[in-house]
Amino acid sequence: MEKYDVTIIGSGPGGYVAAIRCAQLGMKTAVIEKYNSLGGTCLNVGCIPSKALLDSSEHYHNAIHNFKEHGIEISEANINFTQMIERKTKVIDQTVAGIDFLMKKNKITVYQGHGSFISPIMLSIKKTDGTEEQIESTKIIIATGSKPAMLPSIAIDKKRIITSTEALSLPELPKTMVIIGGGVIGLELGSVYQRLGTEVSVIEYMDKIIPTMDDDMGKELQRSLKKLGIKFYLSHKVTGAINNGDNVTVSALDKKEQEIKLDAEYCLVAIGRKAYTENLGLDKIGIKTTERGQIEVNDHLQTSAENIYAVGDVVRGAMLAHKASEEGVLVAEYIAGQKPHINYNLIPGVVYTWPEVASVGYTETQLKEKGIAYKVGSFPMRALGRARASMDIDGLVKVLADKETDEILGVHMIGARAADLIAEAVVAMEFRASAEDIGRISHAHPTYTEALKEAALAATDNRALHV
Amino acid sequence: MSKIEVKVPAIGESVTEVTLASWLVKDGDYVKIDQALAEFESDKATFELPAEFAGKISLSASEGDDIKIGSVVAYIDTDVVAPTEATKEEPKKESLQPIATAPKEEVKPVATQTATTASYANGTPSPSAKKILDEKGIETKEVSGTGVSGRITKEDALKATPTSSSTTATSISKGNFSRGERVEKMTRLRKTISKRLVAVKNETAMLTTFNEVDMTRINEIRSQYKKAFEEKKGIGLGFMSFFTKACTLALQQFPAINAYVDDENIIYHDFIDISIAVSTPKGLVVPVIRNTESLSFAEIEKEVKRLALLGRDGALTMEDMEGGTFTITNGGVFGSLMSTPIINQPQSAILGMHKIQDRPMAINGKVEIRPMMYLAMSYDHRIVDGKESVGFLVAVKDYLENPEKILVGVDPVKALLEI
Numbered sequence: 001m002e003k004y005d006v007t008i009i010g011s012g013p014g015g016y017v018a019a020i021r022c023a024q025l026g027m028k029t030a031v032i033e034k035y036n037s038l039g040g041t042c043l044n045v046g047c048i049p050s051k052a053l054l055d056s057s058e059h060y061h062n063a064i065h066n067f068k069e070h071g072i073e074i075s076e077a078n079i080n081f082t083q084m085i086e087r088k089t090k091v092i093d094q095t096v097a098g099i100d101f102l103m104k105k106n107k108i109t110v111y112q113g114h115g116s117f118i119s120p121i122m123l124s125i126k127k128t129d130g131t132e133e134q135i136e137s138t139k140i141i142i143a144t145g146s147k148p149a150m151l152p153s154i155a156i157d158k159k160r161i162i163t164s165t166e167a168l169s170l171p172e173l174p175k176t177m178v179i180i181g182g183g184v185i186g187l188e189l190g191s192v193y194q195r196l197g198t199e200v201s202v203i204e205y206m207d208k209i210i211p212t213m214d215d216d217m218g219k220e221l222q223r224s225l226k227k228l229g230i231k232f233y234l235s236h237k238v239t240g241a242i243n244n245g246d247n248v249t250v251s252a253l254d255k256k257e258q259e260i261k262l263d264a265e266y267c268l269v270a271i272g273r274k275a276y277t278e279n280l281g282l283d284k285i286g287i288k289t290t291e292r293g294q295i296e297v298n299d300h301l302q303t304s305a306e307n308i309y310a311v312g313d314v315v316r317g318a319m320l321a322h323k324a325s326e327e328g329v330l331v332a333e334y335i336a337g338q339k340p341h342i343n344y345n346l347i348p349g350v351v352y353t354w355p356e357v358a359s360v361g362y363t364e365t366q367l368k369e370k371g372i373a374y375k376v377g378s379f380p381m382r383a384l385g386r387a388r389a390s391m392d393i394d395g396l397v398k399v400l401a402d403k404e405t406d407e408i409l410g411v412h413m414i415g416a417r418a419a420d421l422i423a424e425a426v427v428a429m430e431f432r433a434s435a436e437d438i439g440r441i442s443h444a445h446p447t448y449t450e451a452l453k454e455a456a457l458a459a460t461d462n463r464a465l466h467v
Numbered sequence: 468m469s470k471i472e473v474k475v476p477a478i479g480e481s482v483t484e485v486t487l488a489s490w491l492v493k494d495g496d497y498v499k500i501d502q503a504l505a506e507f508e509s510d511k512a513t514f515e516l517p518a519e520f521a522g523k524i525s526l527s528a529s530e531g532d533d534i535k536i537g538s539v540v541a542y543i544d545t546d547v548v549a550p551t552e553a554t555k556e557e558p559k560k561e562s563l564q565p566i567a568t569a570p571k572e573e574v575k576p577v578a579t580q581t582a583t584t585a586s587y588a589n590g591t592p593s594p595s596a597k598k599i600l601d602e603k604g605i606e607t608k609e610v611s612g613t614g615v616s617g618r619i620t621k622e623d624a625l626k627a628t629p630t631s632s633s634t635t636a637t638s639i640s641k642g643n644f645s646r647g648e649r650v651e652k653m654t655r656l657r658k659t660i661s662k663r664l665v666a667v668k669n670e671t672a673m674l675t676t677f678n679e680v681d682m683t684r685i686n687e688i689r690s691q692y693k694k695a696f697e698e699k700k701g702i703g704l705g706f707m708s709f710f711t712k713a714c715t716l717a718l719q720q721f722p723a724i725n726a727y728v729d730d731e732n733i734i735y736h737d738f739i740d741i742s743i744a745v746s747t748p749k750g751l752v753v754p755v756i757r758n759t760e761s762l763s764f765a766e767i768e769k770e771v772k773r774l775a776l777l778g779r780d781g782a783l784t785m786e787d788m789e790g791g792t793f794t795i796t797n798g799g800v801f802g803s804l805m806s807t808p809i810i811n812q813p814q815s816a817i818l819g820m821h822k823i824q825d826r827p828m829a830i831n832g833k834v835e836i837r838p839m840m841y842l843a844m845s846y847d848h849r850i851v852d853g854k855e856s857v858g859f860l861v862a863v864k865d866y867l868e869n870p871e872k873i874l875v876g877v878d879p880v881k882a883l884l885e886i
Contacts, residue, residue: 338598338602339598339601340598341597341598402587405586405587407587430593431588431591431593431614431618432588432591432618433588434588437615
């Protein structure tokens, strides 16, 4: 029987990054992956494919709506949906091949099969051909990720009533689609299809979209997406969805408990994700899961079994690929006797709609709840020369700073390339910079990053230069 | 441009070199007159160097350097004007009077530098610095950051060395133990202590005699008169006054023990100055109580307290520690039951006090439990003979067991009867 220093169950951004870091630190490392493709949800049915389709659909949208204004006249723009999906698949294949290469380069053994615990140091790997292999490992990291969450009232049939996984590989371009859930996944995929001509309706239980982010971001994004053509049904409670064969009827109750019915070719259920810990044999090693299926861990991501750790979507915290990767590194280094640390408050959140939304730190609501006195500085993208040059004038940057010390407590932005712009705010906040610090640092002109500098100046002393 | 040299001042006859323990200001700081610039360690004491001029300081010596008396350690540029306080108000003034602000500009850079020392971000480690410090088991407050506004950079963290208290804390934590070693420069005080202790062993004929003392009577006196003594004299009645006084009387009877060997001569002292060993955070120091033969119990207690407080704060001066004709050390405060103290050169003897412990003693043919303390006296056999040393220690024991004798040097009843 093969013996390893560390074995990781799951090869997503938490698992494969943990494996690389373990190998870098000199541990004999193995990874067990249930699917025949490494990379987990992120690479195969999440971050990467959705971005591929978002970019493709954005190009199409620009071609038919914005090229003319730029002085480019094309007679006709047609969608080859099959090609679009194929290109997406190619992007996935290239990225997965990259992970394969990294595993080889770092001499990490990859087992394909379903991994589960036999004992705290013994793992069984059930392969697709029905055979079983057992390995022994001193330390084990659970990185099995998450699955789309379900509503009890709706049966997912993966034909008409689908999850994000199916929505990334539809056989045809739908004419209509109802999306249940106004969160990140629903709005990103909703954007893809609305841009391609699908009539998209979003039903959200809360009274706002992207409810975990700063309120202003939700309002601003809703305005942009309405302009795009998406219909919103906020404060609506979905009561059921019926597959009629060629279409779906979704029923919901509005605020006044009045029932509405929406017919669409597809119904995408995007109400969030649920930790995936089933059939892992956790009961055999005494590890308990919470009601939401998550594994309880301490600050070092150690489970109740001392040699077993868990990272990513299976543990508390935001379900984000980069959060999982940081945790993977943390566990690897902790096992090696180092003392790494993650500042969970400074893990950025991003929505890849257009305009993009990104944020880090506290929202205004959180600061109010905590009773922290703060200042707000915000700056509209439309005041930037760069934004006007590219006609991406929607959005704003908002900087929240401590009223007394001027320390930046939160940065929220919506606008072109916000997903990339947020990195500056994260760096600044990791070093506990003040709003004035950002205001005094040179920002290249003309760039979108100038909006952050201007918002910081506004927060410092209400002295933005270009408004 | 007038740059004034900052030199290490002369601090005592025998001191030719000192160690720069730490800078109390940063390079480029604006310093005020009398502001403490640096802390120096000499063989015997630490002292602060005050600024004689105001201005911007540039440091030329580094912490840990050994520096000759009179050498330059920094320069003060007296042309630099004192920074103005509170930069925060300025933007508002700008908006009110946008034209009139230009001449003030020159002062600004200095102002921001000084303002940053009090920043909320002072001591914030960078992400990599935090990891390094956590691994070294050093708390961020123990590190002075060189980054903007006192932030702790990766370099600061790499250079940081743990203090003894923090290392024990981490070495206990399970699974993350370290077998690393660390090299720390000996302080000047520690170097002096080690040099002198070895010298005593080599240069004297040292040996130790033991006895024990029954503390019953002293305990009785202390519990009986403690309150009255404190109310009247304003100080507690401790053991040190009894021991100091007992030794003083015994030293008068055995002058060789109160003498120094000086090459081929013996120097006898008419006075008795008793050195008291005090443990301080930086090491053992021995400040001196002068003319104990003329001091009352209360005066001795007050002097002991004063010197101990100065020692604790590292504020003892060279004068406080020079001289001394005999030393008393009390290992009992740490729980020692018996020890052989080392002579404090050039003195000829040292008395070691120890822990008071209830022990069964044979008293008039019966076993009684008495509070007992072992006494040890190490002495230089070159000038003190066995008869004298044992006689001295027996005399000390006698005074301690019968403190009334301290009054006139003999039994008060015998004095009364003149026999």
